[in-house]
Amino acid sequence: MKRKSIAAFLCWALMTGCTPAQNDEPVPSAAPETETVRLALNASGHILTAIAEQQGYFEDEGIKVVYVRVNTDAEAFEGIADGTIDVASNSGTNLPLQQIAEGMDLTIFGGYLLTGCMPVFTRAEREWNGIEDLIGKTVAFEPNLYAITGPLLDMGYDPLNNIKWYETDSQEERIEAVLNGDADYGLVGTALNYAVINNPDLKIVTYAADVLPAYSCCRAEALTSWVNENPNTVKALLKAWIRAMEYYDTHHEETVAITVELVGTDESYVRAYLDNPRFDLNCDPMKNSVERAWTYMDYLGLFSEEAQQIRIDDHINTDLYKEALNECQLQYGDSNPEFYERLQAQYARNNQ
Secondary structure (H helix, E strand, O other), X not given: OOHHHHHHHHHHHHHHOOOOOOOOOOOOOOOOOOOEEEEEEOOOOOHHHHHHHHHOHHHHHOOEEEEEEOOOHHHHHHHHHHOOOOEEOOOOOHHHXXXXXXXXXXEEEEEEEEEOOOEEEEEOOOOOOOHHHHOOOEEEOOOOOHHHXXXXXXXXXXXXXXXXXXXXXXXXXXXXHHHOOOOOEEEOOXXXXXXXXXXXXXXXXXXXXXXXXXXXXXXXXXXHHHHHHOHHHHHHHXXXXXXXXXXXXXXXXXXXXXXXXXXXXXXXXXXXHHOOOOOEEOOOOOXXXXXXXXXXXXXXXXXXXXXXXXXXXXXXXXXXXXXXXXXXXXXXXXXXXXXHHHHHHHHHHHOO
């Protein structure tokens, strides 16, 4: 065994608390329990999956990902419930937490976006002093967007009652509501960042990521039973995504091209979010951020009394991500040591 390999394996053993095997080589990862992972996919695509497919990372890990197209988040969770979808990862954090609160036995085991480019916007002529300007106004988004309403709670406001909530059937309608004066402010997801930026009658006053850093934009979740029955499959998926994160970290322009092909749109649309430093692809489960989101939503009164009996930590699995990260660092860490050290430090800070 080469000296470098010995050092790497001892490092892995220290991180995992395992004793090195008696033979010369690390024990290989156990084979995935199932070859295919069915991933819910909406119109915004999944960049880490697209990179992992193109670079052969899924093949390396012994799995393949099959997309199940959905038009709404509700369809994604319906698919998980009826067994036609294994994993959802583009439905925010608030929505899987609401499903858990309503009795769906989901486990969050990773993430997709740590923060996205979710702009808070208003008409171009309106002044802005801070999120307290939302108080007493009509706002076109939902109270469960805790990245905004949570910090307002911390400031002593009661967002549910101090704001008039303007309901819409789609995020595009939030833009129209602000333009025609039905709402004073709006907030939309990352995919609509381009539409807001390029409307001369609107201006972005802040982003959710600026209001609440590391707010845990999109989590990766599946039925708890599926995670428990397929731990090696989950770990293989996470390893491929971690390697895709490393690729994204060092191949920005190539990722732009991959994303343009993935979502089938022009480059300027994609660059409206990929070139924004707030767009943070990251599959760490971020347990602390998920716990914070659950607490905010609870204080906002968005859960039933029955949900008070739920211990949210029982629905977060950080172990599989840590094992995947350790194995990736052991197998691929020489290519970008700083990247893996950064992810290990992030895990230590955010998953206690």
